[in-house]
Amino acid sequence: MATKKVKTAGRFLARYGVGIRKRIIKIESKQKKRHKCPFCGKKAVKRLAAGLYQCRACGKKFTGGAYTPKTMQGTIVKKMVEQKSFVPLVGELLAKAEKTEELAEEEQQLNKQEKEVKENV
Ligand SMILES: [Zn+2]
Numbered sequence: 766m767a768t769k770k771v772k773t774a775g776r777f778l779a780r781y782g783v784g785i786r787k788r789i790i791k792i793e794s795k796q797k798k799r800h801k802c803p804f805c806g807k808k809a810v811k812r813l814a815a816g817l818y819q820c821r822a823c824g825k826k827f828t829g830g831a832y833t834p835k836t837m838q839g840t841i842v843k844k845m846v847e848q849k850s851f852v853p854l855v856g857e858l859l860a861k862a863e864k865t866e867e868l869a870e871e872e873q874q875l876n877k878q879e880k881e882v883k884e885n886v
Pocket residue numbers: 802803804805806807809820821822823824825
């Protein structure tokens with residue numbers, strides 16, 4: 766039973782320990798309430814499944830965090846994508862990948878040379 770004190774964790778009765786039940790209250794209170802819709806602005810968004818949300822006013826379905834439509838990490842990544850601030854990093858990674866490929870080619874050539882030397886001896 767959900768009471769004022771134990772809220773949704775009341776279904777666990779006295780089991781699993783206080784700490785873990787308090788943590789689940791913290792998450793479930795955010796998870797089960799209605800969130801603001803990013804499309805129509807109404808407070809009608811409900812969670813369908815982990816990371817999946819639907820607005821009951823405009824019917825739009827969208828993805829988000831596992832328990833809330835917006836998470837701190839999610840907004841950071843979204844901003845990074847919008848500002849394309851990850852592009853220099855991608856450039857660096859590509860450069861590194863090219864270098865490793867070059868190194869691999871050089872190694873292969875060296876191996877070939879070694880084999881040739883061994884065959885000659
Ligand atoms: Zn909506």
